Amino acid sequence: GNSVTQMEGPVTLSEEAFLTINCTYTATGYPSLFWYVQYPGEGLQLLLKATKADDKGSNKGFEATYRKETTSFHLEKGSVQVSDSAVYFCALSPRYSTLTFGKGTMLLVSP
Amino acid sequence: EAGVAQSPRYKIIEKRQSVAFWCNPISGHATLYWYQQILGQGPKLLIQFQNNGVVDDSQLPKDRFSAERLKGVDSTLKIQPAKLEDSAVYLCASSVRGRDTIYEQYFGPGTRLTVT
Numbered sequence: 001g002n003s004v005t006q007m008e009g010p011v012t013l014s015e016e017a018f019l020t021i022n023c024t025y026t027a028t029g030y031p032s033l034f035w036y037v038q039y040p041g042e043g044l045q046l047l048l049k050a051t052k053a054d055d056k057g058s059n060k061g062f063e064a065t066y067r068k069e070t071t072s073f074h075l076e077k078g079s080v081q082v083s084d085s086a087v088y089f090c091a092l093s094p095r096y097s098t099l100t101f102g103k104g105t106m107l108l109v110s111p
Numbered sequence: 112e113a114g115v116a117q118s119p120r121y122k123i124i125e126k127r128q129s130v131a132f133w134c135n136p137i138s139g140h141a142t143l144y145w146y147q148q149i150l151g152q153g154p155k156l157l158i159q160f161q162n163n164g165v166v167d168d169s170q171l172p173k174d175r176f177s178a179e180r181l182k183g184v185d186s187t188l189k190i191q192p193a194k195l196e197d198s199a200v201y202l203c204a205s206s207v208r209g210r211d212t213i214y215e216q217y218f219g220p221g222t223r224l225t226v227t
Contacts, residue, residue, distance in 0.1 A: 004167075018138035042113070043115070043202065043219050044154070044202065045218070046215060046216070089153050089154075098159055099154075099216060100169060101153030101154050101155075102153050103151065103152050104152070
């Protein structure tokens, strides 16, 4: 079946530090990959996506590259801000099908 | 445009009681999803509707959970009777088919259920 594994949190960083949140997946075929973000008290928001191998998704300074050979979709940001503090979810979706989420990684950024 | 609306935002009930959650998707979104998010875990799909028909309810505990989407617009999820392990956030999402056949999902704020 399909599954997503994320690094456990919380990830604690100082403002302007470099961020990496690891995500690996298991799936049949070639799924689309997503990162969602959940700010405190809010619903999930799509952060970025990639639909095929070697695609790079990017948004708000965050990036992730679809690596088929390592079945990974790691999230990166060069310089985090306090406002980036949230829970980040990696997810996959085979075509025409529903989302399978990882457990989420909490990011805490201090000034 | 207005986002996905859910109510109530919070609900506390005793075990064996009943509870219902309501969701109004984004206008024009044919697909509607209900997810259960237990603390410390990612959302898990309970049921997916396409218009007013069920596409996938394989993970819905049908002995106690039910959902309907009459007229293909808003939806109600019910739990009867509730158990302690049903304590979670219940998320509603809706989607419309986008480019490359990817169904981009938009989530509501969720209903936090506490069963005591």
